[in-house]
Amino acid sequence: MAQPAIKVENVSVLFNLNNEKIDNLKEYFIKFVTRKLHYNEFWALRDISFTVEKSDRVGILGFNGAGKSTLLKVVSGVLKPTKGNVEVHGVIAPMLELGAGFDMNYSGHENIYLYGATMGYPRKFIQERYDEIVKFSELEKFIDVPVKNYSSGMKARLGFAIASAVDPEVLILDEVLSVGDTKFRTKSEKKIVSMFDKGVTVLFVSHNTDQVRRICNKAIILDKGRLIAQGEVNEICDKYAELAAEKKK
Amino acid sequence: MKKYFRNFYKYRYLLYEIVRKNIKLQYRDSFLGILWTFLQPLLTTIVLVIVFGNLLGKDSSKVLNYPVYLLCGRLLYDFYSQSTKRAMRSIKNSASVIKKVYVPKYMYPLANVLSVFVTFLISLVVLVLFIAYFLIFSPNKPNITPYVFLAFIPIGILFILCLGVGLILCTLEVFFKDVEYLYDVFCMLLFYMTPIVYRIEQLKIENEWIMRLFMANPLYSIVNMFRDCVLFGQMININHLLYSLAFSVTMLVIGVVVFARKQDKFILHI
Numbered sequence: 001m002a003q004p005a006i007k008v009e010n011v012s013v014l015f016n017l018n019n020e021k022i023d024n025l026k027e028y029f030i031k032f033v034t035r036k037l038h039y040n041e042f043w044a045l046r047d048i049s050f051t052v053e054k055s056d057r058v059g060i061l062g063f064n065g066a067g068k069s070t071l072l073k074v075v076s077g078v079l080k081p082t083k084g085n086v087e088v089h090g091v092i093a094p095m096l097e098l099g100a101g102f103d104m105n106y107s108g109h110e111n112i113y114l115y116g117a118t119m120g121y122p123r124k125f126i127q128e129r130y131d132e133i134v135k136f137s138e139l140e141k142f143i144d145v146p147v148k149n150y151s152s153g154m155k156a157r158l159g160f161a162i163a164s165a166v167d168p169e170v171l172i173l174d175e176v177l178s179v180g181d182t183k184f185r186t187k188s189e190k191k192i193v194s195m196f197d198k199g200v201t202v203l204f205v206s207h208n209t210d211q212v213r214r215i216c217n218k219a220i221i222l223d224k225g226r227l228i229a230q231g232e233v234n235e236i237c238d239k240y241a242e243l244a245a246e247k248k249k
Numbered sequence: 250m251k252k253y254f255r256n257f258y259k260y261r262y263l264l265y266e267i268v269r270k271n272i273k274l275q276y277r278d279s280f281l282g283i284l285w286t287f288l289q290p291l292l293t294t295i296v297l298v299i300v301f302g303n304l305l306g307k308d309s310s311k312v313l314n315y316p317v318y319l320l321c322g323r324l325l326y327d328f329y330s331q332s333t334k335r336a337m338r339s340i341k342n343s344a345s346v347i348k349k350v351y352v353p354k355y356m357y358p359l360a361n362v363l364s365v366f367v368t369f370l371i372s373l374v375v376l377v378l379f380i381a382y383f384l385i386f387s388p389n390k391p392n393i394t395p396y397v398f399l400a401f402i403p404i405g406i407l408f409i410l411c412l413g414v415g416l417i418l419c420t421l422e423v424f425f426k427d428v429e430y431l432y433d434v435f436c437m438l439l440f441y442m443t444p445i446v447y448r449i450e451q452l453k454i455e456n457e458w459i460m461r462l463f464m465a466n467p468l469y470s471i472v473n474m475f476r477d478c479v480l481f482g483q484m485i486n487i488n489h490l491l492y493s494l495a496f497s498v499t500m501l502v503i504g505v506v507v508f509a510r511k512q513d514k515f516i517l518h519i
Contacts, residue, residue: 015517016517024425024426024427025425025427026427028425076350076351077351078347078348078349078350078351078516079516080513092351094349094350094351096349096350097349100345100346100348100349100350101345101346101349101350103270103274105274105277106270106274110270110273113266114266114267114270116262117260117262117263117265117266117267118263118266118346118350118352119350120259120260120262120263121262122262123262123265123266
């Protein structure tokens with residue numbers, strides 16, 4: 001059998017939530033001496049295990065604070081889990097926040113290369129895809145303008161165009177399809193669907209169950225850091241709708 | 250171990266792009282652009298020569314080319330203080346990337362030291378111009394001998410030192426912002442502790458312990474070696490070489506260990 005694309009084993013993440021952030025020596029020292037250096041411990045994820053087969057598209061559902069974004073951060077390698085481990089096979093394109101790697105003083109043109117390098121791609125590789133990226137982002141007129149003068153929609157468009165142009169094997173989407181206008185949203189959804197044919201594996205976070213049903217074939221539900229259900233997308237989405245209705249009461 | 254090298258190899262373009270970005274952005278929007286890499290040390294050295302030249306530049310025992318002497322010290326000191334300060338802030342300044350995308354985090358301090366290193370190398374042109382000028386027009390010429398080619402040794406050691414100190418500082422900075430202010434004061438102290446504008450003989454230190462304190466400063470050894478190569482035209486002092494190399498490598502080892510042990514916690518604090 002083929003290797004699974006993503007394998008998450010018994011992953012737990014512990015956050016130390018300080019009541020107030022201590023970032024200077026004096027406070028640290030005083031609190032240390034007076035033994036007030038206690039933390040509020042908080043498990044953002046508890047013992048999560050699941051596997052994603054190649055070219056599966058998994059929707060992650062959950063209410064606010066359920067640990068969805070934390071899970072994506074762990075899978076994309078930004079955050080090390082406190083316990084357990086994660087294996088990912090293939091090239092990841094993280095889209096946790098579009099345009100996070102941009103430098104505001106750099107022009108769109110320069111940022112394309114910088115963002116590409118942040119994902120580990122050489123200049124030449126990006127050069128070959130440069131025209132495609134610019135065309136998709138529809139920023140031909142503004143490509144030499146510093147990104148600080150872009151609107152948030154423009155930044156998101158450019159970020160999406162770069163991240164989707166590199167033919168990733170694993171795509172990690174954190175509510176990215178909720179940015180931009182309807183036209184761009186439809187366009188990027190189309191782009192993602194077109195990548196399915198190439199066998200891309202997707203992890204997709206959204207509150208919108210309709211969107212999850214359209215894009216994904218499987219889904220999981222997280223609640224307060226625990227994995228409470230996984231299975232086929234329609235079944236899970238129905239269950240999520242029930243849960244949501246229950247919460248409303 | 251092999252895994253780390255492969256990862257570095259994969260992200261080498263990032264290193265290149267950050268260095269490129271830092272250099273490009275540093276002088277963007279300024280009228281003279283990259284020319285400032287020459288002009289800045291040139292003008293500040295002229296100011297220092299005017300201020301201290303009469304006071305400290307006169308040396309009865311030895312005919313000294315004070316402007317070249319001063320420029321050697323200043324260029325090395327500037328590289329040290331700028332690269333470590335920029336490396337110190339590098340992790341915090343890249344918080345938006347580090348929080349959202351996986352990148353090897355050491356790339357940021359490394360790239361910042363490297364980009365200051367590149368501008369330092371460009372500014373060495375000023376030193377070459379200074380030396381050329383004084384070789385032609387001045388009675389007390391700098392003594393240029395084949396030893397000048399050994400100048401890469403103090404520069405290399407200084408690079409190791411900066412990288413090590415930078416790694417330590419950026420780790421501390423993530424947890425305690427005070428470091429930034431303390432380090433500014435420390436750098437000022439270092440400027441006066443290092444014989445840049447004066448010669449150590451001029452201080453006439455008699456207390457053995459104070460003398461040792463001055464000698465313990467690795468910049469003292471490095472600056473001395475550099476001057477031996479490019480100004481006095483003599484072989485570098487082997488004690489200076491061994492001491493500064495040992496000091497710098499120790500710093501680098503401490504830096505790498507501290508950074509590697511704490512880097513997974515960065516994201517929770519930035």
